[in-house]
Amino acid sequence: MTLQNIYPWILRAQKEGWAVGAFNANTLEQVQSIVLAAQAEQSPAIIQISHRALTHIGSGNEIQGIKYIAAVGKIAADSITAPVSLHLDHGTESEVIQAITLGFTSVMFDGDGLPFEENISITKRLCDMAHSVGVCMEAEVGEVPKPDGKEFNESAIDLTDPDEASQFTRTTGIDTLAVALGSVHGLRAKSVALDLERLLAIRKRVTIPLVLHGSSGVSDNDIKQGISMGLSKVNVATQLAQAFTGAIRDVLNKDGSLVDPRKYMSAGRNAQMEIVRERIRFFGSSGKAK
Numbered sequence: 001m002t003l004q005n006i007y008p009w010i011l012r013a014q015k016e017g018w019a020v021g022a023f024n025a026n027t028l029e030q031v032q033s034i035v036l037a038a039q040a041e042q043s044p045a046i047i048q049i050s051h052r053a054l055t056h057i058g059s060g061n062e063i064q065g066i067k068y069i070a071a072v073g074k075i076a077a078d079s080i081t082a083p084v085s086l087h088l089d090h091g092t093e094s095e096v097i098q099a100i101t102l103g104f105t106s107v108m109f110d111g112d113g114l115p116f117e118e119n120i121s122i123t124k125r126l127c128d129m130a131h132s133v134g135v136c137m138e139a140e141v142g143e144v145p146k147p148d149g150k151e152f153n154e155s156a157i158d159l160t161d162p163d164e165a166s167q168f169t170r171t172t173g174i175d176t177l178a179v180a181l182g183s184v185h186g187l188r189a190k191s192v193a194l195d196l197e198r199l200l201a202i203r204k205r206v207t208i209p210l211v212l213h214g215s216s217g218v219s220d221n222d223i224k225q226g227i228s229m230g231l232s233k234v235n236v237a238t239q240l241a242q243a244f245t246g247a248i249r250d251v252l253n254k255d256g257s258l259v260d261p262r263k264y265m266s267a268g269r270n271a272q273m274e275i276v277r278e279r280i281r282f283f284g285s286s287g288k289a290k
Contacts, residue, residue: 001077001078001080001081001082001083001084002074002077002078003073003074003077003084003085003086003103003104003105004044004077004083004084004085004105005085005105005106005134005135005136006020006044006046006083006085006087006105006106006136006233007106007136007175007176009044009083009288010136010175010176010209010232010233011209011232012288013209013232013233013284013285013288014209014230014232017227017228017284018227018232018283018284018285018288019212019227019231019232019233019234019283019284019285020044020045020046020232020233020234020283020285021043021045021046021233021234021236021276021279021280021283021285022045022046022048022087022089022211022233022234022235022236023037023045023046023047023048023236023237023240023276023279024048024049024050024053024089024235024236024237024240024241025047025048025049025053025069026053026056026057026241027265028072029244029265029266029268029269029272030240030244030268030269030272031047031069031072031073031076032076032269032273033240033244033269033270033272033273033276034047034076034084034272034273034276035047035076035077035079035080035082035084036080036269036273037273037274037276037277037280038080038082038083038084038276038280038289039080039081039082040273040277041082041277041280041281041285041286041287042082042286042287042288042289042290043082043280043285043286043287043288043289044082044083044084044085044285044288044289045082045083045084045085045276045280045285046084046085046086046087046106046233047073047076047077047084047085047086047087048087048089048235048237049065049069049086049087049088049089050089050090050237051089051090051091051092051095051110053065053069054066054069054088054095057069062092062095063094063095063098066088066095066098066099066102066104067102069086070086070099070102070103070104073086073103073104074086074103082289083289085105085106085136086103086104086105086106087104087105087106087107087108087136087138088104088106088107088108089108089235090108090110091107091108091109091110092109092110093109093122093126096108096109096126096130097126097129100129100130100133100135104135105134105135105136106135106136106137106138107126107130107135107136107137107138108137108138108139108140108178109122109123109126109137109138109139110139110140111123111139111140112140112143116164116168119139119168120167120168120171120172123137123139123168123172123174124171124172124173127139127172127173127174127175128173131173136175136176137173137174137175137176138174138175138176138177138178138211138233139168139172139174139177139178140177140178140179140180140213141160141161141164141165141168141177141178141179141180142158142159142160142161142164142165142179142180143157143158143180144178144180144183144184144213144214157180157182157184158180159180159181159182159195159198160179160180160181160198160202162198162201162202162204162205162206163205165177165179165202165205165206166205166206169206169207169208174208175208175209176208176209176210176211176232176233177206177208177209177210177211178210178211178212178213179199179202179210179211179212180213181194181195181196181198181199181212181226182194182195183212183213183214183215183217183218184214184217187214187216187217187238192214192217192218192219192222193218193219193222194212194218194222194223194225194226196222196225196226196229199226199229199230199231200229203229203230209230209232209233210230210231210232210233211231211232211233211234211235212226212231212233212234212235213235214235215234215235215236215239216236216237216238216239217238220282223282224282227283227284234279234283236275236276236279239275239279240272240275240276243268243271243272243274243275244268244269244271244272245268246271247267247268247270247271247272248264248265248267248268250267251263251264251267252264
């Protein structure tokens with residue numbers, strides 16, 4: 001199946017009370033793990049590529065990374081019958097434009113650090129461009145921190161203001177809104193509780209589907225409650241990286257003389273595939289593509 005605009009599936013998820021999983025990839029094997037899991041579970045899924053992944057894939061050149069992954073994503077989607085989207089996560093303005101041009105079917109503009117009105121202006125312009133070619137558009141109000149292993153001040157987290165969220169979505173016309181409810185990118189343990197009262201207040205003011213970033217550090221109970229309250233796209237990255245890297249480490253620890261990448265990268269692919277399948281079932285999307 002060709003790459004799909006995931007928006008109709010996210011709308012269905014919102015209506016029926018489940019969520020579409022967006023799974024991060026940094027390597028070919030990780031892309032394969034996502035589509036193989038989607039096919040096995042007969043579920044819609046999103047191959048998600050971050051700004052930093054683009055830098056890695058493009059050997060330091062983000063635009064070259066977009067070109068690489070656009071080609072890989074199309075081939076991966078064509079290899080299965082389940083609906084899959086290719087999503088740019090936390091993209092800059094130029095990256096979003098390039099991703100739309102090169103065939104991504106979903107994009108997120110990250111206006112973090114911009115004044116609110118400037119964020120609205122750029123997001124609206126990019127949204128109009130995305131919609132003109134049938135691409136799903138995501139943006140964020142508030143901030144989900146990206147500490148990258150460094151210390152951060154939890155009290156300084158910029159949680160989503162419900163009134164700003166309402167104004168932002170009405171003015172920009174975006175399809176999905178990423179909300180900051182206390183989650184943090186890159187956490188390795190499920191230790192975070194979401195601000196569900198804030199989610200309820202946002203849900204009362206915003207009708208479009210909502211997105212949870214940083215789910216790897218959020219308790220499953222809160223994720224489940226959040227999905228029932230309108231979180232219709234859930235991003236997963238660190239959980240996948242832990243499984244992928246852990247499996248490779250196990251293989252290399254067992255055989256210190258091993259030099260064939262195919263023998264340890266395949267272990268990583270298989271381990272990540274199982275985590276993606278488990279998350280698909282947890283999000284409630286398994287079997288929805290039958």
